[in-house]
Amino acid sequence: MIVKFRSESKELKLLRSLDSRMKLSVKDKNHFENLEKGFKGEKKFDDWIEEFFHNDCLILNDLLFDMNNTIFQVDSLLMSSDKALLIEVKNFEGDHYIEAERWYMSNGIEIQNPLHQVKRAETNLRRIFQAIGCNVPIESYLLFINPNFHLYQAPRNTPIIFPTQLNRFMKKLNKPSPPLKEIHHKFAERLVSLHLNDPPYKRLPIYSYDQLEKGIVCGSCFSFFEDFQTNRKDVICKECGYKENVKSAILRSVDEFRLLFPKENITTHAIHDWCKVIKAKKVIWRILTNNFKVIGQSRSTYFVDL
Numbered sequence: 035m036i037v038k039f040r041s042e043s044k045e046l047k048l049l050r051s052l053d054s055r056m057k058l059s060v061k062d063k064n065h066f067e068n069l070e071k072g073f074k075g076e077k078k079f080d081d082w083i084e085e086f087f088h089n090d091c092l093i094l095n096d097l098l099f100d101m102n103n104t105i106f107q108v109d110s111l112l113m114s115s116d117k118a119l120l121i122e123v124k125n126f127e128g129d130h131y132i133e134a135e136r137w138y139m140s141n142g143i144e145i146q147n148p149l150h151q152v153k154r155a156e157t158n159l160r161r162i163f164q165a166i167g168c169n170v171p172i173e174s175y176l177l178f179i180n181p182n183f184h185l186y187q188a189p190r191n192t193p194i195i196f197p198t199q200l201n202r203f204m205k206k207l208n209k210p211s212p213p214l215k216e217i218h219h220k221f222a223e224r225l226v227s228l229h230l231n232d233p234p235y236k237r238l239p240i241y242s243y244d245q246l247e248k249g250i251v252c253g254s255c256f257s258f259f260e261d262f263q264t265n266r267k268d269v270i271c272k273e274c275g276y277k278e279n280v281k282s283a284i285l286r287s288v289d290e291f292r293l294l295f296p297k298e299n300i301t302t303h304a305i306h307d308w309c310k311v312i313k314a315k316k317v318i319w320r321i322l323t324n325n326f327k328v329i330g331q332s333r334s335t336y337f338v339d340l
Contacts, residue, residue, distance in 0.1 A: 040095035055246040075125025098230040101158040115212040120174040131186035168221045248310040262311040299336035
């Protein structure tokens, strides 16, 4: 049973939008690509769990906690009646190696030791368990989901699950365990209540409205729609062939505007300028009126959630 589903972070959504609309610095581009790749790996793990995992268990995905002013993340937590499995999912690709407990890519660039990350998450999660009165033991695993990953000189007896070991690991996960009790559901609900819904961003590029390219981006490849005729029901991306309802595309652009500029009012003029390719303001006005609550009159009119 999934107690908490996984969703894209605001940071990832924001960087994805900025990447489409401006030129990111090398540092910001790398950070964005790492977030994007990591999320894809986590979703791949979710699909694997959904297809093959059949045990009586509570699944909590993408938890973010603040323990003594230290923010840490738990990719996936599988809680059964007798233990909790903390799983850190990595979507690393290519050859990596270890020397003196330091991790490197094949080109010799050192990366953060993910085992240290797992250990810190386990330590902090155990403190949270103690705080909420949960005495279920925690087992931690570092799981590599990408089949094109290989690690040379991997130490033995470490909680690492390689792509070739996924089937065996799933058999372990599916071993029968005692049925869950109401107290386990309460623990899971308590953990979700402690999750940070609006965490501080680690680092964001500086941007302004004027420097961002205007238009409606494709929901699949994130290129800009060129031929956007509002008299049609759907619009098709010329780059990737993605098909989307016109109303959906405009509302998605409204959400993007709100994400990038949360302090700005949603007005017909603002969204018309933001979308760019919508010629008639009345189209924007009609969609906003039908999907938001109207505040004010005439030129002072703006829109808020229903």
